Amino acid sequence: MTSSIRLQRFSQFLLKETTPNLFSSPQLLLNFRSHYPSIPFYSTSRILHNQDPKNTAVQWNLTIRDASATNPLKALSLFQQMLENTVESAPIYIDPFIYASLIKACNKAQAFLEGKSVHGHIIRLGLDYHVNILNSLVYFYAGSVNFLSYAAVLFDSVVEKSVVAVNCMISGHVRSGNPDLGLSLFVKILRGCFGSNVKPNYVSFLILIAGCVEFGGRKNGTALHCCCSKMGFDCNVEICNVLIDFYAKFGCIFDAATVFRDSSQKDLISWNTMIWGYANNGHSVEALTLFKELRNTNIGVDRVSFSCLISSCADQKDLNSGRMMHALAKAVGIECDISVGTALINMYAKCRKIACAMELFDDLPKQNIESWNTMMHAYVENGLAMEALKLFDHIKHRNLELDEVTVLGLIMACRDLGNLNHGIYIHSFLQSKDLLRDNTCLGNALIDMYAKCGSMTQARAVFDRIVKKDVISWTSLISGYAINGEGVKSLDTFKHMCDQKITPNFVTFIGVLSACDHAGLVHDGKNLYGTMKNVYGIEPQIEHYGCLINMLARAGRIDEARKFIGEIALEPNALVWRMLINACSVYGNINLGLNLVSSRTEPNTSHDSGDCVISSNIFAVAGRWDDVISQRNLMFKQRSPKVAGKSSLSCLTE
Numbered sequence: 001m002t003s004s005i006r007l008q009r010f011s012q013f014l015l016k017e018t019t020p021n022l023f024s025s026p027q028l029l030l031n032f033r034s035h036y037p038s039i040p041f042y043s044t045s046r047i048l049h050n051q052d053p054k055n056t057a058v059q060w061n062l063t064i065r066d067a068s069a070t071n072p073l074k075a076l077s078l079f080q081q082m083l084e085n086t087v088e089s090a091p092i093y094i095d096p097f098i099y100a101s102l103i104k105a106c107n108k109a110q111a112f113l114e115g116k117s118v119h120g121h122i123i124r125l126g127l128d129y130h131v132n133i134l135n136s137l138v139y140f141y142a143g144s145v146n147f148l149s150y151a152a153v154l155f156d157s158v159v160e161k162s163v164v165a166v167n168c169m170i171s172g173h174v175r176s177g178n179p180d181l182g183l184s185l186f187v188k189i190l191r192g193c194f195g196s197n198v199k200p201n202y203v204s205f206l207i208l209i210a211g212c213v214e215f216g217g218r219k220n221g222t223a224l225h226c227c228c229s230k231m232g233f234d235c236n237v238e239i240c241n242v243l244i245d246f247y248a249k250f251g252c253i254f255d256a257a258t259v260f261r262d263s264s265q266k267d268l269i270s271w272n273t274m275i276w277g278y279a280n281n282g283h284s285v286e287a288l289t290l291f292k293e294l295r296n297t298n299i300g301v302d303r304v305s306f307s308c309l310i311s312s313c314a315d316q317k318d319l320n321s322g323r324m325m326h327a328l329a330k331a332v333g334i335e336c337d338i339s340v341g342t343a344l345i346n347m348y349a350k351c352r353k354i355a356c357a358m359e360l361f362d363d364l365p366k367q368n369i370e371s372w373n374t375m376m377h378a379y380v381e382n383g384l385a386m387e388a389l390k391l392f393d394h395i396k397h398r399n400l401e402l403d404e405v406t407v408l409g410l411i412m413a414c415r416d417l418g419n420l421n422h423g424i425y426i427h428s429f430l431q432s433k434d435l436l437r438d439n440t441c442l443g444n445a446l447i448d449m450y451a452k453c454g455s456m457t458q459a460r461a462v463f464d465r466i467v468k469k470d471v472i473s474w475t476s477l478i479s480g481y482a483i484n485g486e487g488v489k490s491l492d493t494f495k496h497m498c499d500q501k502i503t504p505n506f507v508t509f510i511g512v513l514s515a516c517d518h519a520g521l522v523h524d525g526k527n528l529y530g531t532m533k534n535v536y537g538i539e540p541q542i543e544h545y546g547c548l549i550n551m552l553a554r555a556g557r558i559d560e561a562r563k564f565i566g567e568i569a570l571e572p573n574a575l576v577w578r579m580l581i582n583a584c585s586v587y588g589n590i591n592l593g594l595n596l597v598s599s600r601t602e603p604n605t606s607h608d609s610g611d612c613v614i615s616s617n618i619f620a621v622a623g624r625w626d627d628v629i630s631q632r633n634l635m636f637k638q639r640s641p642k643v644a645g646k647s648s649l650s651c652l653t654e
Contacts, residue, residue: 076102076106100132137151148173148176151172163189166204167203174207209224237267240263244274248281275287301332303339311346317350318351335363338364338370345361372391372406373406388410389417407430407445411442414453415452423449438468440468440473451477451483456486474494475508485519487519488519494512509532548564549561549564
């Protein structure tokens with residue numbers, strides 16, 4: 001089908017869908033007023049009292065064009081009033097550029113229904129050939145994923161394409177998650193497919209490099225950097241900023257620093273992006289040094305600069321540097337800024353200073369949800385799940401709108417409490433507010449919560465309702481069955497996952513190997529271990545080794561477990577040795593158990609109560625009571641008593 005036929009069909013569709021007069025449809029007018037009830041009908045008496053039609057037209061057009069640049073909703077309201085006051089005896093001539101301004105206003109206001117009506121009006125007036133209007137329409141339709149096909153039809157109909165129109169289509173493809181299509185249009189520009197006068201500008205590179213950052217196109221981003229350097233755009237400050245962000249997010253901090261250093265014009269965004277890059281890549285010293293340099297410039301620092309550095313202190317658990325940044329923020333007077341305050345709360349929570357976090361939270365304004373979210377997650381991270389749930393009552397009382405971060409914190413709190421009743425209540429509340437629709441991340445969190453609360457029936461029900469299941473969804477269910485002793489169901493779920501062509505990851509195999517361990521499925525566990533290495537190319541880590549060793553030891557195959565320990569690439573940790581020694585105690589292999597205890601490096605200097613308990617048990621089985629007493633005394637001297645275990649389900653019976 002040719003582009004002209006597609007355009008004709010699209011035009012016919014619009015003419016059927018819209019009315020001859022822009023807002024004459026009662027439904028459209030009702031839609032406009034219901035969506036924008038706060039827009040006043042602006043006074044136009046000065047225009048209406050002017051009896052000269054030419055002067056009236058000029059005044060209307062100028063007023064609407066001015067409004068479209070600053071207040072798009074006002075422009076739409078004025079245009080509606082103009083049409084309502086137009087009479088047949090004195091029709092108002094409308095400048096074609098007014099329609100371009102109206103389309104831009106609809107785009108800014110995300111008023112897609114009104115924009116389509118304006119387009120229908122344009123077709124009826126025969127202005128759909130106008131280049132400026134066509135470019136505005138391409139930009140308008142490309143701004144929505146649902147209307148990108150409309151933009152493509154209009155773009156193909158433009159005879160003399162400009163770089164503005166091409167950039168609109170590139171931006172539309174990138175925003176819709178198809179950066180490769182945007183890149184193909186860019187390649188066509190370079191090849192001269194749109195004419196020799198159409199050449200990429202710095203906006204073309206900005207859109208595409210930003211798309212590489214969002215969608216992981218490292219190779220393409222590097223190629224674009226080379227291309228824009230050859231065309232002389234690498235001196236543009238906006239290009240430099242997006243390149244710094246690109247390299248920093250891919251962990252190429254040296255390349256990011258090179259772009260930053262070579263940039264002749266640096267603005268505050270340049271400095272903040274580089275500081276964030278250092279902080280996010282674990283270079284906290286370099287981030288702090290750059291922050292000090294920024295303070296000595298005429299540019300100055302802002303809340304973003306502080307937030308980046310404080311977040312770096314949180315990740316590094318650097319309490320001293322965090323407190324220094326807190327004191328500086330207080331001196332500058334931005335301690336109570338929401339972004340800085342929430343970063344400080346997070347920093348103190350990560351450094352286990354929950355009292356300081358609470359004090360800061362009390363001083364912050366409570367008008368938005370961000371500070372509440374940060375404090376809720378701070379409580380969860382510090383084992384105060386009940387305190388996190390208490391915040392939920394305050395949030396409801398203030399009628400604040402919950403977001404995904406809030407919901408995730410609530411689910412995590414219920415998970416840590418292990419209280420199924422709390423979990424069901426929170427789940428019901430979220431469903432009543434329609435906060436879980438098509439949200440895979442929150443669905444995964446609910447599966448994990450129900451599994452930790454011991455209700456695999458509920459976990460499975462949530463899993464079945466998830467529309468777009470990802471590897472985390474499957475892994476959560478597999479691990480849930482494993483920790484609840486349903487090894488066979490865990491294995492069946494894993495097989496079903498593979499049948500659905502979902503590639504398992506590192507954590508998936510921990511879950512399924514753990515299931516084999518608890519269910520005593522040694523043969524299946526060994527096969528899965530081989531599959532992990534040979535089929536999926538996942539290099540085993542100590543967690544996988546631990547599952548396999550414990551599985552062999554619990555099955556009484558101690559010699560095989562010990563042989564396996566000798567073959568693995570990593571140094572076994574204390575937990576692996578405890579598994580083996582405990583198996584020796586259970587299966588009566590006393591001599592091997594004693595040898596393992598004596599082979600541990602300086603066992604008497606261990607500060608871990610687990611080592612002392614395991615050693616004491618094997619000595620007791622061997623009848624070496626003096627050594628038992630020695631181990632118990634060692635525990636007492638080191639003040640490392642064994643903490644009594646408690647089931648996560650015990651609170652259900654309290």
